[in-house]
Amino acid sequence: MPTITLKLELHNPTKVKQDMYERMTEMNTAFANWLLNHPELNKATSKIFKDFSSQKFPSAIVNQTIREAKSQKKNQKVKRFKKLWCCFNNQNVKVEKKGDFYTVAFPTLEKKIGVPVVTRPYQEAWLNRLINGTAKQGAAKLYKKRKKWYLAMAITFEVKPRHETKVMGVDLGLRYIAVASVGTKSLFFKGNRCAFVRRRYAALRRKLGKNKKPHMIRKIGNKESRWMKDQNHKISRQIVNFALANGVGVIRMEDLSGIRKRATSAKEAGRSLHSWAFHQLQTMIAYKADMAGIRVEWVKPTYTSQTCRCGHREKANRNGIRFRCQTCGYTLHADLNGAINIAKAISGFAA
Ligand SMILES: [Zn+2]
Known part of the structure; x- marks a missing residue:
């Protein structure tokens, strides 16, 4: 409950x-x-x-x-x-x-x-x-x-579990903060505005750092995290509403808890920098899903961005936001491909 x-x-x-x-x-x-x-x-x-x-x-x-x-x-x-x-x-x-x-x-x-x-x-x-x-x-x-x-x-309070069986995958990234995929439907949240705001605050912090104003830096840090929290609330709400509108009974997300230690790729390194924001977004999605009777499952994040629907897995399959299979030539938005693989739990479930 x-x-x-x-x-x-x-x-x-x-x-x-x-x-x-x-x-x-x-x-x-x-x-x-x-x-x-x-x-x-x-x-x-x-x-x-x-x-x-x-x-x-x-x-x-x-x-x-x-x-x-x-x-x-x-x-x-x-x-x-x-x-x-x-x-x-x-x-x-x-x-x-x-x-x-x-x-x-x-x-x-x-x-x-x-x-x-x-x-x-x-x-x-x-x-x-x-x-x-x-x-x-x-x-x-x-x-x-x-x-x-x-x-x-x-x-x-009690929530009636939903009888729907459709599975939705949610991929988190930097260019696109979140991409949700269920069946043939998808939902994208572009990251540019978030990245822009983060950069602007980072520049301001550097400037204040030079002028030795730690108090102001802390104040900006709070303002930035409030802004991010507000964004995450809106995104998580839309993702769960999207799930409800599409008959979803299960939401799958990557278990990112091990990423900070590992960070083997640029994507992972980037996500580690933003891990607190991602963690917050995942927590909010999980919480809102729970309240709506949608089950949440955590999958292993390995290879979700490099694997093709044909089964071929290679780092070169992914190039920025573009996914192109080196074997069968299948192309797709890379983050959407990730979300689809997450929905399929291609690397299995997190322990
Ligand atoms: Zn392929």
Whole structure:
């Protein structure tokens, strides 16, 4: 079942409330660290809290914190928590709609009452699904970011798997960011504009580097990655819509995780440079496919760009964006040929 996380901003909590949330976080962190050093953490139940403090603290939070401390100790990631936000399980958080706005109620040091949250339309759609029971609420976390308090809530929902059987391949590259192919249909996303923007930012960075303005460089880096993220959202949306419109049940993509180490060809070297952007795009496609009930499969990326439909494989088959088989003379757009080979999983599936 796919899961999403809704980050709901608490609407203008009073100073008193904010102080209370702060105190809860501090107490929770201290309690968690106390637990990590407790010799009988394994047997701990919520009753253990009274050994830690005589103050009142919601047992709903205590239970989550014990679980967190146990798993932390098992994995031995760090010896102590720097900060452990208060968490609640699904039974302890209640979402309600009151008139035009939504409230969330969760355990605090005071009586449990619903507090209003700031919502955007897509968040309201999810909250409505929780209320009408078509999506399920998971655990939630109360946390602060940039002086604002939020409740992050996990939501799981069921997706009916599609009965369609058509397989679509998606090839990622530099000249064309993405090429999708299913049957005789294809969809191309030209990379020029992305490359252009990347070059422009790179030039600007060099200039600022000479003038020693690291702060500005970081700012540009953020702006560039925001732009890229936005592009990837749009491209992945169009690819999944294209799949839905063409009766696709399976999307296949290359598993590029090993490429950085290998990089045997120019294409691979180029893709390694842009690997974070490609990885982001693949993640977005996989996520949106998942939400639509389309299965995602990962194939080995070897030889997908050099192999002909006749089976002949040779580096010289590919020349830039042109594919021409040295044996049978078959010609095609090189990235489209790649996408077709990915759909066929010619080198098998990734482990
Ligand atoms: Zn051929």
